[in-house]
Amino acid sequence: MSSRAFSDAYFRLLQRFIPPEIAQHREAANCARMFLISHTFGPILGNSVPLALYLLDPTPGWDLLALGLSINAFWLFPFLLKAGISYTRLVSASVLNLNFCILLSLYHNGGVTSPTTPWILIIPILSLFYIGGDPKVRVRLLLISAACFSIFFALYLCIQPERNDLPEYAQHGLGIVSTLAALCYVATMAIYYGRIFDASRELEAEVRRRRGVSEELRGAVIAIEAATAARSEFLARMSHELRTPLNAVIGYGQILKEDAVDEGDAMMEKDVDKILDAGQYLLRLINMILDLSKIEAGRMTFDARPLAIDAVLAGVADRHRERAGAAGTRIAVTCAADIGPLRGDEQRVIQILDAVVENAVTHTPGGLVSVSAEPCADTALFRICVTDTGAGIPPEVLATLFETFSVDRDAADGRYGGTGLNLTLVHRLAKALGGTLEAESVAGSGSTFTITLPRGAVVEARVASRTVRDLAHAA
Structure with a gap:
């Protein structure tokens, strides 16, 4: 496995330990990853110190066991984070345990002259990396470290530790091991921090680019x-x-x-x-x-008045009966008795229905055009269905039926050719009234146009289609 593949697999594993509420915030997620790296990779380097002491010290004592246990306790923190324990509490406990490990090693190995002294630098570094920009928690961690150092110096002055019989060559060896481990630990944190910094710069560059595009779009x-x-x-x-x-x-x-x-x-x-x-x-x-x-x-105005839908249907049908009769087409009208009282702009409803019926009559020679009105399951709406037994609409035409300037789609395809405006207009007009106009068709079996409109006052829509302003806000 290449280093890149190993790195990707390692970070995918770390991601599983980050709670969703932390993962959705970029800065918090970066701090949590730093926390997980230090608690998965850190104990491996940290164990080099008790291992070296065990191999070099001729008389290892209980302090070596306590040091090893406290270092390996860091393995538990990722699982506690995944279990939902508060991140700030875990950070405080981790810094407290880190202070204990380092100061315990100093106490039993010569105090400030101990070969493990370089690990003291780890404490403030991690305190900054774990928290990021939260000053309150940062101060709390520094106070924890200050309290631990105060207790350590008090104990060191009041209770002198037993003299360590570690040979001089062993002390030098322990110093080399401890320094190298601390350097590797700090280097790991620095590499990841540099990776975060590079990603932030790329993100800032992308933000600037998008801001420029947004200004151009505006x-x-x-x-x-x-x-x-x-x-x-x-x-x-x-x-x-x-x-x-x-x-x-x-x-x-x-x-x-x-x-x-x-x-x-x-x-x-x-x-x-x-x-x-x-x-x-x-x-x-x-x-x-x-x-x-x-x-x-958005300048279309409507006049909402009581709407006699049965009279509207009959009037539109009568207007087209002569033309339909000449082509051998019958027009049937039905209106549900329970449709109830309606309000709307009668002229605009007639305009929509007239265009749809005209379209059906034109494309249904010798057939039947059925016009019906009925209430919807949604009590705030009613619908008008215009069904014909014509040749139907091909799928490729149905997909663009209500788009502007498509030829040969509506009733305006007479001797002067079609512009495709009529169905486009009534489709947008239905939206402006607060309703919809939809078409269904099966080739060879006819078509059904369904007009859905509000039962009450007219709902005025300022723009019936998505505008460039909408696209600009979305960007």
Whole structure:
């Protein structure tokens, strides 16, 4: 196994001992990993001191056993952390045990002249690594260390330890072993700390990069909002400018048709009908574009009044019966008796239903179009279903049915070609009313459009689709 693989496996093992409430905070998780490294790798280096004493001291005593037990007690701390013991309490207990190990070794091996003196440096280093930026706990750990040193000096002055008979060469050997172990221990902590520092620098660089991207996106959003406002104003102005002459064209066309009928000029009547059809189509297209612009800009207004849904269904069906009859299509209307009182914008509901029924009649020659209204399981909603027995909608078309400017999808695919606006408009209009418009279809078995709307007052949605501003906030 390579060193990299071993390192990754070791850190995955350490991660299992970190409680979830600590793991979700980056700084706390880094401190906990440092704590686990020192309590898994540290006892291995620390045991080199009692082992060297056992091999070099001709008369090892009880103090050597106590030292070995206290060092190996560090193995318990990872399991206590995993068991849910408070991290700060474990840190305090660990520093207390570390002081005991080091001062016990000093007490029985010459005090400040002991070969194990370098281990004293470990205490403040770990006190800083374990806690990170918490000043209260850091002060507590330093006070624990200060209290331990005070007790040690008091005992050392009042109760002199027995003279150690460790030979001079053995003391030098113990000093070398102790110093090397302490250096390895500090080096391990420093390497991991450097790894954390490098990761923090990379994270800071990524944060700066994302902040720059966010600023660029915010500027783009402002520019897009300005362009959207300009577009909405342009469409509002142009729709008015286009409607005025177009209404005049339609009005004069109707006058010409009446003259043609009076004069019995069938050829002229046919030509005028073409003019009126084109004018009505253009007027309808302008109205759809203007409505889409209002919905996207959040300027669509609604008039909530008592809604007679049975009369709405009957009116829409009657409006399409002549055209449906010419194609051999039947229209059936049913309204549930328990649908109850409703409120809504009648004109907008008619607009949605009219577009869906027109679409069904167009694509169901010689078939049946069923229109029904019923309450939903959610008492705050009701639904209208328009089901046809036509050829159905292919899956690839159904996936983009309500997207803007997709050709050959709705009832506007007459002699002038389709823009795909009608279903797109009523889909967003249903959302703006606080409802939904959904389509289901099986090729060869027909389609079902389900309009779900609130039973009560109109719920006004400012924007029916996700905007660039939403994307900017998400980033």
